[in-house]
Amino acid sequence: MNGQILDARYRILKVLNVEEVVQTYLVEDAIIPGSQLVVKQLHPGSENLQNLANLQRLFVQEAETLQQLGQEHGQIQKLVAYFEENSEFYLVQEFINGNNLAEESLRGKPLTEEQVISFLLEVLEVLEFVHSREVIHGDIKPANIIRRESDQKLVLVDFSAVQEVVTTIVGNIEYVPVEQLRGEPQYNSDIYALGIVAIAALIGLPANEISRLQNQKSLLTGEIIWWNKNIQVSKELAKIIDKMVRFNYRKRYQSVTEVLKDIQQLKSGKVVRQKPSQTKIWLIMAGIASCMTIAMAAWFFQPSEPVITEVNVEQLYEDGVRNYQAGNYQAAVADFTLAIELDPQNALVYNKRGNAFYKLGDYQQAEADSSKAITLNPQNASAYYDRGFSLYALGKYKEAIADYSKAIELNSKNTYAYYGRGLARVQMKDNKGANEDFSTAIRLQPNYTDAYLQRGILRRRLKLQKTAMQDFEKIISIDDKDARPHYQIGLIHASNNQKYAAIREYTQAINRNPNYAAAYLNRGDLYSEMGYRLEANEDYNTALQLNPQWAAAYNHRGIHRFSFGNYQEAIEDHTKAIELNSQDAAAYNNRGNVNLQLGKYKAANEDYSQAIAINSQYGLAYYNRGVTRTKQGNKSGAIADFRQALRLFRQRGDRESIKDAQRELDILEGRPYPPVPAPSPTPTPTPSSTNRRR
Known part of the structure; x- marks a missing residue:
């Protein structure tokens, strides 16, 4: 890069x-x-x-x-x-040279009230200008406020408007008020975010713990409860900040100018004390009356607040479900979060919010929400099922299996729980159990194409090709527009060296899904092996257009370019693959092949050594390094490499590779070796061998 x-x-x-x-x-x-x-x-x-x-x-x-x-x-x-x-x-x-506010203030040590007032005034003055131009910053957070080294002034960076037009991604959720999460940002959404920054600075919260504030809210009002006797802040500043971060944006400061005015008055010592309201005076006088009179008066004179009822929770829940179904997962999270604040014992809402977090890729939060739903309702089969998928996404396969099993125990007809457990069992190498789970899911839901697909893939990998083909053909009979079974059938044909049949199936997959990058890649491999240079190159290029960050695709195109003598382009492709995945042993091995072909023995030796460092069981890299060391005159090193390659080839049962490694070893150790037989259709591990991983 x-x-x-x-x-x-x-x-x-x-x-x-x-x-x-x-x-x-x-x-x-x-x-x-x-x-x-x-x-x-x-x-x-x-x-x-x-x-x-x-x-x-x-x-x-x-x-x-x-x-x-x-x-x-x-x-x-x-x-x-x-x-x-x-x-x-x-x-x-x-480029702003300096430290951002997180580095300056959010290091776990509280700032003084004077320091907080100072940065609030400076940032608010900039925001006042921004808002006067009818622009909302939209991503106020410590990382986006930089103290410029040259003049020590605070500079606002990274406005969200341009980014959100392209990506639709909202900024850090810790600083984002609910109306912004719901796609309705206000000017005082920036005020809210700045208020959160001020609270964190006064408390001394480090940047990675800001999310704690979202868990310190009143269950009744949704307001953040942060101010206590241990925090060194005046009552006047605390009230200003409280108004900055009010849950309901209509009750917040309506403009930056209002906040500036109050803070400037506080700084100058001219805080205007509000007179007690008529309501409060009346209540004091009513203190001599009976309890009933006081209660009635309090009810009559209390400020006008919306009444919180079950209807509010139900409406928020329904809004969240609608947003979820429409694919607006961040808005769904916001709706469900509001519902939880109003009814923190509602297991169903936690469950649904967990689903939304899962769709956003936040698997840890999804797991936490499912766990909370289970705590509130231990008989909730759906929560176990949902947590199973979160655990699976986090790589916790054993725990996922336990959750799927519990979901099945609570509901033996849960098709998807069997399917999920089958996926986890595949990862745990429990092939028999996985096959049984996919089969049970199919019995419960005979047209469940995903279950047929996963069972077919499992059977293909176990070399049960006939039954695998039956699964893939069943999917085609259910849904002829599904590209996936054609791709899988293509893999079976390719493994049997039936190249034209494989190309036909990959093409069928592409016709059904023009964005099927893996199908282009594998078809490109076959075109390359068959000598169709232009067709292969076109497929590799398409795969990379669809996924520019796909290291394996660069690796495959590099092998193709090398096979046709485009050595410099091959080097570039393998280098790009390594940049994208520094642990790609095959990319180092393949780049080593190109360097060896160019006579760059030192570079080749370094590449093969790096491949071996990443994967100590990489027999082909040992073999290729042995060839390189032979050319460098390092006989003892070459012998050691060929012996290691021979051992690894024997473990794999790769007979052709065993012959090649034994021949090279016999030559180096002075033993006679029979003439090399005529080339076989199976490629042998020469220095230019490829290592395409399908």
């Missing part, structure tokens, strides 16, 4: 951060040597051409607004440029 040029101008110096849809780089402007900038690469959530056109229009609009803000205010990060390349969107931003 380092050294890559973006927009024919910006050379990547360093990867600063990698997330699912956003990558951040430190770059140098080639036109201005020595300059440093920050580039954000945004991956759009859609590949539809019409959607991309709309995204591009919105992206340009938001970027222009952000660019204008930076030009007009010295404490807003400047947007230097923006562009689109290969359906990816890029922001080129000013």
Whole structure:
């Protein structure tokens, strides 16, 4: 990645951060040597051409607004440029040299009230300008407030508007108020986020524990309970911050100007004390009356608040379900969270929120919610089933099996619990148990294509090809538009060296799913082996267009390029594979093959050694290093490598490879060896051997 040029101008110096849809780089402007900038690469959530056109229009609009803000205010990060390349969107931003507020204040040690007032005033003054331009920052958090080293001023960075247009991802949930989670951000959503930062600074919470504040809310009002006698803060500042973070945005400060006014008055010592309200005076006077009179008066004169009833919880639950079904999982989490705050004993809502977290890829939180649902209702079969899938996603297969079994115990007709347990048993190498579970799921639901697919894959791997084919053909009979069984049948044909039949099935899979990257990759491998250079290259390129971060696809294309003598391009592909996956032993081995072919024995030896360091059971890498050491004149090292390769080939039962390794060993040790037989159709592990992993 380092050294890559973006927009024919910006050379990547360093990867600063990698997330699912956003990558951040430190770059140098080639036109201005020595300059440093920050580039954000945004991956759009859609590949539809019409959607991309709309995204591009919105992206340009938001970027222009952000660019204008930076030009007009010295404490807003400047947007230097923006562009689109290969359906990816890029922001080129000013590099702010300094420490962010998390490094400065959220280190587990409380700040003084004076320090908190100081940064609040400075940030609020910048936000006042931003809001005056009808812009909401949308991602106020310590990491996005940087104290510039040159003048010690606080600078706001990383406005959310442009990013959310492309990625639809909301910022850190710890600082995000409920209305923003529901897709309805307000200007005072920024005030709320800044208030959370202030609370964390006063308490002395480290950045990784901010989420604790969300668990310290009143069950009745939803307000954060943070202020106690151990926190050194005046009552006046505490009240200001409380109003900044009110749960209901209508009861928060309505503008930054209002907050600034109150804090400035506090700082100058001119806090205006409010007179007791008429309601409070009346209540004091009524203290001499009877308890009934007091109760009636309190009811009559209390402030107007919405009445919290079961209907509120039910409505929020229904909203959450609707958002979940529509794929708006973050909004669903927000709805379910509100419902939980109003009814913290509702097991069903925890269960549903766990499902939404699972869809967002937050498997730990999904597990926690399912566990809470189980605690509240130990007979909830669905909660065990859901937790099983979260545990499976976290790689806790044994625990997942226990949960699926409990779900089955509570509901023996739960088809999906058998299916989930089958998946976990596959991971635990319990092939018999997995086969039984998939079969039970099929008996309970005869048209369950996923169960047929997984049973077929299991049988294919066990070399039970006839029954595997039956499973895949059954899926086709149920749903002829399903691409997956054709891909699996293609793998069976390929394993039997039936290349044309395999290509036909991969093509069928692609016809049904034009985005089936694995089908393009495997079809490309077969085209390459059959000598169809252009067709193979086209398939590899398509696979990489569909998944630009797929290390294995670069590896396969590198092998293809090497086989046709494109050595430099092959080196580039294997190097890219290594950048994407530094533990890819095959990529090192394959790059070593190219270096060996080019006579770069030292580089080849280093690559093979790295492959062996990653996988000490990699027989082919030992063999290839033995060849390299032979050419380098390192006879003892070569003998040691061929002996190790021979041992590993014998363990695998790879007869052709055993012959090759024994022949090389006999030659080095001076033993006669019979003439090499005519080439067999099965490739042998020569220095240029490939190691495609299907």
